[in-house]
Amino acid sequence: MKNLFKYLKPYLLFTVIAPLFMFLEVAMDLMQPALMSKIIDVGVAGGDKAYIVKTCLLMCLCAILGIIGGAGNMLFSTKAGYGFAKNMRSALYRKIQSFSFANIDEFKTGSLITRTTNDVTQIQNAFVSCIRMLIRSPFLCIGGIVMVLIINAKLSLVVLTAVPFLTVMIVFLLKKGKPLFMSMQEKLDRVNTVMQENLAGIRVIKAFGRADYEKKKFKKSNDALCESTMKAMRMMSLSFPLINLIMNVTMILMYYFGGQMVFEGSINPGEVMAFSNYITQILMSLTMSSFTLMFLSRAGVSIRRVNEVLNTVSDIQDGKDTEAKIEKGVVEYKNVSFRYPGQSGDNVLNDISFTARPGETVAILGATGSGKSTLVSLIPRLYDASKGSVFIDGKDVKDYTLNSLRSSIGVALQENVLFTGTIEENLRWGDEEAPMEEIKRIAGVSQAAQFVEKLPESYDTVLGQRGVNLSGGQKQRLCIARALMKKPKILILDDSTSAVDLKTEALIQTALREVFDEMTVFIIAQRISSVMDADKILVMDNGRIIDSGTHAQLIKTSNVYREIVVSQLGEEAVKE
Ligand SMILES: Nc1ncnc2c1ncn2[C@@H]1O[C@H](COP(=O)(O)OP(=O)(O)O)[C@@H](O)[C@H]1O
Ligand SMILES: [Mg+2]
Numbered sequence: 001m002k003n004l005f006k007y008l009k010p011y012l013l014f015t016v017i018a019p020l021f022m023f024l025e026v027a028m029d030l031m032q033p034a035l036m037s038k039i040i041d042v043g044v045a046g047g048d049k050a051y052i053v054k055t056c057l058l059m060c061l062c063a064i065l066g067i068i069g070g071a072g073n074m075l076f077s078t079k080a081g082y083g084f085a086k087n088m089r090s091a092l093y094r095k096i097q098s099f100s101f102a103n104i105d106e107f108k109t110g111s112l113i114t115r116t117t118n119d120v121t122q123i124q125n126a127f128v129s130c131i132r133m134l135i136r137s138p139f140l141c142i143g144g145i146v147m148v149l150i151i152n153a154k155l156s157l158v159v160l161t162a163v164p165f166l167t168v169m170i171v172f173l174l175k176k177g178k179p180l181f182m183s184m185q186e187k188l189d190r191v192n193t194v195m196q197e198n199l200a201g202i203r204v205i206k207a208f209g210r211a212d213y214e215k216k217k218f219k220k221s222n223d224a225l226c227e228s229t230m231k232a233m234r235m236m237s238l239s240f241p242l243i244n245l246i247m248n249v250t251m252i253l254m255y256y257f258g259g260q261m262v263f264e265g266s267i268n269p270g271e272v273m274a275f276s277n278y279i280t281q282i283l284m285s286l287t288m289s290s291f292t293l294m295f296l297s298r299a300g301v302s303i304r305r306v307n308e309v310l311n312t313v314s315d316i317q318d319g320k321d322t323e324a325k326i327e328k329g330v331v332e333y334k335n336v337s338f339r340y341p342g343q344s345g346d347n348v349l350n351d352i353s354f355t356a357r358p359g360e361t362v363a364i365l366g367a368t369g370s371g372k373s374t375l376v377s378l379i380p381r382l383y384d385a386s387k388g389s390v391f392i393d394g395k396d397v398k399d400y401t402l403n404s405l406r407s408s409i410g411v412a413l414q415e416n417v418l419f420t421g422t423i424e425e426n427l428r429w430g431d432e433e434a435p436m437e438e439i440k441r442i443a444g445v446s447q448a449a450q451f452v453e454k455l456p457e458s459y460d461t462v463l464g465q466r467g468v469n470l471s472g473g474q475k476q477r478l479c480i481a482r483a484l485m486k487k488p489k490i491l492i493l494d495d496s497t498s499a500v501d502l503k504t505e506a507l508i509q510t511a512l513r514e515v516f517d518e519m520t521v522f523i524i525a526q527r528i529s530s531v532m533d534a535d536k537i538l539v540m541d542n543g544r545i546i547d548s549g550t551h552a553q554l555i556k557t558s559n560v561y562r563e564i565v566v567s568q569l570g571e572e573a574v575k576e
Contacts, residue, residue, distance in 0.1 A: 003307050004123070007087035014080035015131060021076065022135045024069030028062045030143040033277035035059050037151075040270030077131045085124035092116045092309055100316035101382050102341045107309065110193025115309055118188060119302035126299030129292050137289035144282040151271050151278075155258055159279055162250040166243070166283065170290040173239055174297055180232040181298040185305060187225040194221045236294065239287075247283045254279060315341075316381050319399040326400070326408035328393050329489030329520040331356040331379060335388035338374060347386070348374050350543045356536070358489070361513075361521040363531030365564065366540030372524045373414055375540070376492045379522075380409045392490070410488030412496040414524075416479040418470075423452055424459040426478060430485025442484045445511040447504050448477035472499035480508065484516070492522045502529055509533065528568045537561070 008015060035055055043052035096104075096112055104112070148156040198205065198214055205214050258272040338349040348371050356362040364372045377383050378390050381397055390397045397405060410430070418426050427439050439459065443449035451474055455461045463469060470478070476496050483491060491512075497505045506529075512521065525531050532551045539547040539554065539561050547558035554561040555574055565573050 003310065004084075004088060004303065007091060008080070008084045008127075010087070011080040011083040014076040014083070018073045018076035018080060018131045019135045021069045021072030022132060023139065025066050025073065026069075026136055026139045026143060028066030028069060029140060029281065030147060031062045032059060033274040033281075034147060034151075035062070036277070037268070037270035037274035040273060041268040042270075045268075045270075073132060077128045080131070081124045081128035084127055085120050088120050088123065088306065089116055092120070092306065095310055095312070098314045099312070100314050101377075102316075103312055103314055106341070107312075108189070108193055110191075110196045111189040112309065113196060114185070114189045114192045115305050119185065119305050122185075122302040123299050123306065126292075126295045126302075129295050133288050133292040134296075137285040137292065140285040141282050141289075144278045144285070148275060148278045148282075151274060152261070152267050155254065155261060155267065155272075155275060158250060158254045158257060159275075159282060162246055162279075162283065163286070165246050166286045166290075169239065169242060169246075170286070170293065173235065173290055174293055176235055177232065177294050178297050178301070180228065180235065182301045183228045184225070184232055184298075185301055187221070187228045190221045191218075191225050194218050236291075239290065243283070243287050247280070250279055250283065251276060316384060316402070318401040318403075319396075319405075321395070321399045322401055322404075324395055324400045325404055326392055326489050329358045329408070329518075330391075330393050331490060331520055331522075332391040332394075333378075333388070334391065336378065336385045336390060337387040338371075338378065338383065338385050340374075340383070346543065348543050349378075349385075352388070352545055354536070354538060354545065354548060356520050356522065358518045358520050360535040361509075361523060361533070363523045363525065363534035363537045364540060365525065365528075365531055365537055365561070370540040371543040372540055373494050374543075376411075376494060376522050376524065379490065379492060380406050380411060407486065408489045410483030410486045410491045412476070412479040412483045412493050414494040414496075416475055416496070418463050418475060418478060420463060422457075422460050422462055423455075423478065426463060427459075427482055427485055430482050431487070434485060439485070441515075443478075443481045445484060445508070445515050446477045446480035447500075447508050447511070448474070448481045451477070473501070473504070476500055477504075477508070484512075487516075488519065490520045490522070491516070492524075494524045495526070497523075497530060498526060502527075505530060528565050528573075 035058060039052055039055050042048065043055060093116060096116070099107075107115075145156070145159070148159055194214075194217055198218065205211055254275055255272070258267060258275060261267040262269055262272060332355045333352045336349060336352040337347050339347045352375060354362075364375060366372055374383070378385050379392070379397065381402065384398065392400070392405075419429075424436075424439060427443065428434065431438075436459075440449055443452055443459075452458060452461070476499050480493060480496055483493075497508060500508070509530075512519075523531060523534060531537050535550065536548060537551060537554055538545045539558055541560065547554055547561055549557060555565060562574050
């Protein structure tokens with residue numbers, strides 16, 4: 001909680017004012033039974049009508065003040081609670097934005113969603129009920145006890161014997177509750193993860209006819225959530241009859257002894273009535289505090305989960321050299337090895353060394369899973385090398401600030417994602433300020449202009465979520481354009497032309513070289529035709545570069561390369 005305090009700070013005033021209003025309400029609640037007993041014992045017993053009217057008016061005034069207290073508390077506690085939650089959510093959002101891929105892999109997206117939404121709401125609710133109930137209950141309880149002691153110390157013993165019973169029960173409930181609430185939040189994580197995965201992959205699910213399977217998977221996680229919620233609620237609902245029992249027994253005992261005392265003349269009937277009201281207030285306030293404490297213990301779980309996110313330091317941090325800028329774009333791998341965090345088994349990359357210079361195109365070829373995407377992901381520091389280093393312009397990538405590094409690198413990732421909005425907005429990701437002419441020129445290079453300009457709304461065409469209303473090849477061409485808009489020194493195209501036809505692909509490559517002749521380009525591709533003209537081809541297998549060279553050299557020196565060429569282009573292609 002200490003950690004989260006800074007998010008509450010702007011709302012400190014409300015947090016202080018709210019309990020003050022609550023004091024007013026509690027004081028007024030405590031006055032009512034005393035005034036009532038006076039009406040009976042003084043007004044009714046003495047036949048004093050004027051006294052009755054006067055006291056009734058006083059009771060009305062108390063009621064109005066009580067309402068003002070209650071409403072004021074509600075208003076300020078809610079304001080503080082919502083503001084607190086808003087700040088926490090913003091902080092979580094900012095934190096998650098700074099996370100590395102590895103951090104996100106570790107938490108899982110679904111859990112991050114639960115933590116920013118549901119967990120924050122739990123904390124907010126507990127906080128609000130804290131500055132409402134946690135003030136109200138103890139004061140009502142203590143005030144009630146003081147009042148019954150003032151009225152009649154002997155009869156108070158009855159009430160006081162009930163208190164330990166209730167206390168034991170509350171402690172028991174709290175002990176039992178915590179693990180149940182923990183499991184509830186975890187089950188909710190699972191539901192959100194399944195849901196999020198499903199929504200993201202809805203097309204694939206439908207195409208594979210996996211809807212039934214996914215439905216079952218969702219049902220399973222949903223049932224588990226329901227079951228664990230029921231468990232927690234069953235335990236909580238068990239407390240209701242128990243509390244009722246304690247309350248009724250106390251009441252009966254009080255009337256039994258109180259009645260006898262009235263006969264003895266040691267207490268007035270009005271005071272017995274006041275007693276029964278105070279007993280209700282005392283026991284109810286204890287019950288309420290047990291629920292509030294339960295809320296708190298549930299919020300404790302959420303606080304831990306929120307803090308876990310806030311305390312995570314992104315394992316990819318800005319470099320020390322804040323001035324460093326990429327001028328040329330010489331990329332050099334020196335004995336780089338890599339394995340994914342938490343991954344067991346062999347390294348994904350082993351002892352990779354090579355250099356790529358401005359104006360060069362380096363192609364990476366290899367079977368799926370050989371580590372091509374992983375290799376290039378180390379350049380913009382989506383991950384950091386486990387051993388060895390990647391240098392750009394002679395400087396370790398870890399020395400640049402992330403902003404300076406990434407602003408000089410254009411990437412079209414294997415899983416390309418476009419965002420809801422117009423085509424123009426999507427392309428402007430690379431350069432907010434670019435004039436329309438420039439957007440059109442770049443779209444021309446990636447051969448996207450050719451189809452965009454045929455669309456009825458041209459660059460104003462609104463893309464659906466993830467760009468659903470485009471073909472795979474069209475999306476790829478827009479993603480390349482988006483990467484180029486940054487005028488990067490280094491361009492990475494990870495399987496970005498796989499859905500583009502051969503002729504268009506050749507046009508893209510030619511245009512790229514004509515317009516960006518000083519760029520260092522990495523092309524990952526499966527097709528020989530895509531990599532044939534590259535200045536250097538790296539052939540990868542199992543995380544290693546097994547051969548490298550130009551097409552002409554590799555045909556002579558690399559068996560693996562020759563095999564790939566033969567399998568794709570036929571025997572003719574390797575004949576001299
Ligand atoms: N986020 C990840 N966490 C753990 N392992 C991964 C992750 N991404 C890829 N891998 C593993 O790393 C290996 C190389 O993957 P990748 O670089 O994507 O290959 P390629 O692009 O050549 O198809 C694969 O065995 C894959 O299972
Ligand atoms: Mg890949």
